[in-house]
Amino acid sequence: MRILVALSGGIDSSVVAHLLKEQGHDLVGVRFTLWTDPLAPALAEILPSKCCNAQTASRAQAVAKALAIPYHIVDLEQEFKEQVVDPFLEGYRAGRTPNPCIRCNRTIKFGKLLELTEELGCDMLATGHYARVARERMSDESERMVLLEAVDTPKDQSYYLYGLTQEQLKRVLFPLGAMQKSQVYGLAEHFGVPYEKRTYRESQDLCFFPEKSPQEFLKRHLADAIHPGEIVRRDGTVVGNHEGLPLYTLGQRRGLKIGGLKIPLEVVSKDAEKNRLIVAPKGEERTHAITVKELHWVSWKPEGDEPTRFDVRTRSLSHKKSGSITFSGSTGRFMFDSPMEPQAPGQCLVLYRGQEVVGGGIIEGAS
Numbered sequence: 011m012r013i014l015v016a017l018s019g020g021i022d023s024s025v026v027a028h029l030l031k032e033q034g035h036d037l038v039g040v041r042f043t044l045w046t047d048p049l050a051p052a053l054a055e056i057l058p059s060k061c062c063n064a065q066t067a068s069r070a071q072a073v074a075k076a077l078a079i080p081y082h083i084v085d086l087e088q089e090f091k092e093q094v095v096d097p098f099l100e101g102y103r104a105g106r107t108p109n110p111c112i113r114c115n116r117t118i119k120f121g122k123l124l125e126l127t128e129e130l131g132c133d134m135l136a137t138g139h140y141a142r143v144a145r146e147r148m149s150d151e152s153e154r155m156v157l158l159e160a161v162d163t164p165k166d167q168s169y170y171l172y173g174l175t176q177e178q179l180k181r182v183l184f185p186l187g188a189m190q191k192s193q194v195y196g197l198a199e200h201f202g203v204p205y206e207k208r209t210y211r212e213s214q215d216l217c218f219f220p221e222k223s224p225q226e227f228l229k230r231h232l233a234d235a236i237h238p239g240e241i242v243r244r245d246g247t248v249v250g251n252h253e254g255l256p257l258y259t260l261g262q263r264r265g266l267k268i269g270g271l272k273i274p275l276e277v278v279s280k281d282a283e284k285n286r287l288i289v290a291p292k293g294e295e296r297t298h299a300i301t302v303k304e305l306h307w308v309s310w311k312p313e314g315d316e317p318t319r320f321d322v323r324t325r326s327l328s329h330k331k332s333g334s335i336t337f338s339g340s341t342g343r344f345m346f347d348s349p350m351e352p353q354a355p356g357q358c359l360v361l362y363r364g365q366e367v368v369g370g371g372i373i374e375g376a377s
Contacts, residue, residue, distance in 0.1 A: 012036040013183065014132040016123055017073055017081070019066030021198050021205040022138030024073045026185050028201035030136060031077050038130050039074040039081040040123070041067065045091040047219040049230045069204070082130075086122055093117045095218055102228055103235050105280050106356030107259040109170075110216060116173035124181055135182050141168040141367075142187035143179050146309070154309045155179035157367040162190045169326040172360045172370035173306050225257050232256050239285035241268065244278075252287040255280050260354040263292060278352050296349030300324075302359050302371030305340045311369065314338055317345070320361040320368060324353055330362060342371060352376065 015027045017039045031037055074081035094114045101108030119137070127135045140160035145153050155176050160166040174182075186194055198205050219227035229236060236254030243249060250268040252258060258265075262277045266289065278295045279288040312318035317334035322344060324331075333346040344359060353376045360370035 011134060012038070012132045013134045013136050014038050014040055014123065014127045014130060015079075016119070016135070016137045017041050017070040018138065019068065019070035019073070020138065021203060022140075022186055022194060024069065024203045024205075025194050025197045025201065026136055026138050027073055027077060027079075028203065029185055029197060030183075031079070032201075037077065037079040038132055039070070039077075039079050040126060041070045041081075041083050042090075042118070042122070043083060043085045043087060044118075045087040045095055045218055047227060047230065050220050050227075073203070082126075084122070084126065086118060089122065090114070090118055090218070099228075099231055101356045102224075102256040103232055105255060105282055107354040108356040109358050110218075111170050112173055112358055115170050120171075120174055120178050120182065124178060127181060133181075136185060137182065138186055139167045139171065139184050140165040140186055141171055141184050143182060143184060157308050158187070159362075159365045159367065160184075160187045164327065165191050167326070168367045169323055169358075169360050169370075172308060172358070172367050174308065176309065179308070228256050229254075237285055239287065241266065241287045241289055244288060244290060249275070249289065255282060255285065255287060258287055260352040276352065293351075295352060297346070297351065297353050297376040298349055299343055299345045300353050300359060300376045301374045302342050302344065303340060303374045305337055305342050305369060305371040307369040308367055314342075320344075320363060322362065323360050324350075324357055324373065335361065340371070341374075 013030055013035050015023065015030065015037050017023050017027060018041065027037060027039065071081060094110045094117070097113060098108050098110040120135070123135055140162060142158040142160060144156045144158055146156050147153055157168060157171060157174065157179060159168045195205070216224060221227060235256055238254060239252055240248050241250040241252050250266060258277050258280070260277050260279070263274050266275060266277070268275055268289070273291040275289040276292045277287060278290045280286075281288060314337040317336050319332065319334050321330040321332050331346055331348070331350060333344055335342050335344045337343070353373055355373050355375060357373050358370050359373055361368040
């Protein structure tokens with residue numbers, strides 16, 4: 011089989027390439043050149059969890075050379091800026107907390123990569139994602155593709171892939187989805203792939219700016235929308251000052267710089283008209299239901315006029331919560347069985363049935 015392998019230069023994609031080569035497949039390697047912040051400090055240190063830096067680029071090329079496979083570098087800086095970075099900034103400007111990784115996977119990694127798969131005459135696309143895809147045969151003998159969580163739960167990335175279509179899933183391979191990370195380390199040693207063990211999840215930080223968190227990036231690119239203001243309680247009591255509404259997200263507790271309180275406060279709302287950040291004691295305000303938009307169903311969808319039970323995640327590695335969804339078209343409302351902490355608009359609600367990723371949507375609001 012002729013397979014296009016996405017080579018980031020990290021341990022996961024490198025092991026995938028070696029593994030598929032050992033299995034006798036005809037491989038083609040590819041790496042994207044993506045947009046990085048031109049306004050970032052010149053001496054800013056690229057964190058080791060970033061997937062796009064000079065070191066990983068060199069490693070990706072070395073893997074392709076060691077395996078004697080064709081290697082392509084594709085410039086997608088403009089596409090990445092337009093389809094991932096700009097919507098990310100627009101979301102923060104509008105008071106949301108967008109998830110650019112989900113958008114990137116849908117439009118860039120499995121959009122442009124699959125286009126390239128066809129252009130280069132490859133049958134399948136392989137990546138180092140920790141997720142699984144299975145074929146399910148229906149009663150009418152047709153088949154549908156099912157997206158499943160990875161075996162190694164702490165490394166699972168299926169949350170970020172709920173936006174993939176059936177056609178995309180038919181052409182992708184996730185060789186690491188059925189492995190534990192310890193097995194991947196073992197394979198790296200077997201194949202002679204250099205790596206450093208880390209105590210955190212690899213490539214979990216956003217790749218287009220050097221810092222670990224987005225605040226400094228937002229300050230550089232949303233300066234016109236960032237204005238200091240008051241931090242208040244629901245009754246209007248001023249308890250501190252914020253640096254600009256886009257720099258905070260619902261549920262945030264750290265970085266508020268409010269001292270002298272017995273009970274920690276968390277962000278529960280934003281008042282854009284008065285430029286106020288609203289806080290409350292942790293756990294005082296709870297979310298019972300959330301509305302979602304742009305619902306996408308991976309392989310099947312329930313009847314929308316009746317509540318259907320699912321487990322959900324609102325963060326990639328958060329604990330699953332149970333409840334029921336009703337929907338009409340691409341808009342839905344999910345009611346939790348038990349009240350939740352504040353949920354940030356712009357993040358994603360992903361629906362699960364056991365280990366299967368059924369679908370998901372973008373959080374619009376909460377009540």
